[in-house]
Amino acid sequence: MYRHMISLEQKYDSLLQEAERRSQPGIANLRLCFELLALTAAIDRDCAVRLAPYNLSEGKFVVLFLLHGQPQGLSPHELADRAGVTRPTITGLLDGLERGGFLARHSGLQDRRKVSIRLSEKGDATARSLFAEHTRWIGSLFEGFSAEERSQFSALLQRVWRSTDAGKMESPAIAGEPAP
Amino acid sequence: MYRHMISLEQKYDSLLQEAERRSQPGIANLRLCFELLALTAAIDRDCAVRLAPYNLSEGKFVVLFLLHGQPQGLSPHELADRAGVTRPTITGLLDGLERGGFLARHSGLQDRRKVSIRLSEKGDATARSLFAEHTRWIGSLFEGFSAEERSQFSALLQRVWRSTDAGKMESPAIAGEPAP
DNA sequence: GACATTTGATTAGGCGCCATACTATGTACC
DNA sequence: GGTACATAGTATGGCGCCTAATCAAATGTC
Structure with a gap:
């Protein structure tokens, strides 16, 4: 399909396969999440590789x-x-x-x-x-991103963030109203 | 600025401040990277919280x-x-x-x-x-994403991925030519 | 001055991950 | 059939992170 596809960690591949076997709903979301996690894991690995020579x-x-x-x-x-x-x-x-x-x-x-x-x-x-x-080095990861692409990316990240526990805590002004 | 902003880990805040003080180039890229890392960290934390009750x-x-x-x-x-x-x-x-x-x-x-x-x-x-x-639960993180948004997000992730060491190894057909 | 409380740093112990080095078993080859 | 090698599992020890417990010094109170 894609020429360059993020290669998922083995465990996520297994997880996806099982989800497909069960024809679980929301597989697309699952795969997207795993791509996100895989990317971060790759960045973390690169970071460790760059720091290792200095112990x-x-x-x-x-x-x-x-x-x-x-x-x-x-x-x-x-x-x-x-x-x-x-x-x-x-x-x-x-x-x-x-x-x-x-x-x-x-x-x-x-x-x-x-x-x-x-x-x-x-x-x-x-x-x-x-x-x-x-x-x-970190900056170079986003080399070639235009300002518009950056804000697009940031907006998407923030949308996901709002679904996390931490993100939900951020807007207590509305959620904190007394329950009826 | 933003109403809901991804709250970075303390260490990334410090790093950004220092980069700003030095008026390092590419701060926008740096911040974007940290937002990505912060989001994943939040997801990992949520994951751990959900599994902890089962030990x-x-x-x-x-x-x-x-x-x-x-x-x-x-x-x-x-x-x-x-x-x-x-x-x-x-x-x-x-x-x-x-x-x-x-x-x-x-x-x-x-x-x-x-x-x-x-x-x-x-x-x-x-x-x-x-x-x-x-x-x-994982799927719910991306609730409300349209198919178009998903592929947009995925494309952005892949672009970053190609800048990582792992991503660079993926296209050896071109890079693998004998050095002159 | 004697007491409890707070604060600063550390130790102890645990988890998840890794790499290295070992033991036991199986396999191949001469 | 014996030596060499590969494979399976694990013990050991390290790192980075955590929580809970410990010890020392400072502080507040009477």
């Missing part, structure tokens, strides 16, 4: 970038908030980054509970070059 | 569904192939599913290396009801 994961990259340009450092708590992960997760990421020599933990001065995380020379250099490289 | 993850659900309608069972190897994960991963999923009483391992008859995985009563019942429920 970084996506989570570690985010931490590195958050610390960049913060010579006085950030606390694990702040990092967790800005990265959108839990504090224990940050602890793990910091362990790995410290092992790799990207940063160091410095004990706090005023509040002795606090730890100040600061990039090493290596960490700073890596963050600087990698940020530009990485955002350039 | 199932997405991986386990796939295994359950693959075994459904296979009264003679499947081997871990076959399951790994069809689920698109490695054999060690299947071992872990089977451990969990066996603990949960969804299936049992039966030692092979002819080939004593092989193990036959068969669903229990509970596993079969769960698979049956959950498959329909789950695919119905």
Whole structure:
């Protein structure tokens, strides 16, 4: 059919086959959803491939970038908030980054509970070059998209988003009315 | 601006802010990519929420569904192939599913290396009801999409796909020519 | 000053995924 | 029939994420 078709993950192929066998309604929607998931999975894989040479994961990259340009450092708590992960997760990421020599933990001065995380020379250099490289790569995924196509794509994404749980929570002004 | 906007993960917000501060080119592409990732993350979360009451993850659900309608069972190897994960991963999923009483391992008859995985009563019942429920939910994400919108969306996804590493490998007929 | 409460960071334990390395069984070849 | 190889399954250990529990330091209250 199509010349270039998104190749679905094996599991989604199996799922689709079964749905077809049962002649389930809404197969077209199912396939579309799987294409969406497959695309994101491919992007995630590419991302991991690009960071692997530096011994970084996506989570570690985010931490590195958050610390960049913060010579006085950030606390694990702040990092967790800005990265959108839990504090224990940050602890793990910091362990790995410290092992790799990207940063160091410095004990706090005023509040002795606090730890100040600061990039090493290596960490700073890596963050600087990698940020530009990485955002350039991400941008390149949408190379050739016109402004109109972008807003078309964005509008479609938003329509799906509104069907998700998170999307439904976004408009409580109407839904929050007292039930009759 | 928009009434309903996809709320990005915290980390992507930070990344975007920094890119804006640097007035990096291609910010629009960057934002679009993050919207795509945020949507998929939201779908994954919803999926996990819907499976959690059954003590199932997405991986386990796939295994359950693959075994459904296979009264003679499947081997871990076959399951790994069809689920698109490695054999060690299947071992872990089977451990969990066996603990949960969804299936049992039966030692092979002819080939004593092989193990036959068969669903229990509970596993079969769960698979049956959950498959329909789950695919119905996925389909509902795209409720209200016309056939035209679907193909429009699919076309956009495919365009991005072609920029990924996986997408570039798909057309080796041209790229595979001997280098001069 | 002694108490409970809050806050900061970590540890412990679990899940899902992976890669590597192993054991046991089957198969092919000389 | 014995050696080499392939195959099946798994144990081990790693990573990234989570929740719940723990410990230390700061803070509020009496």
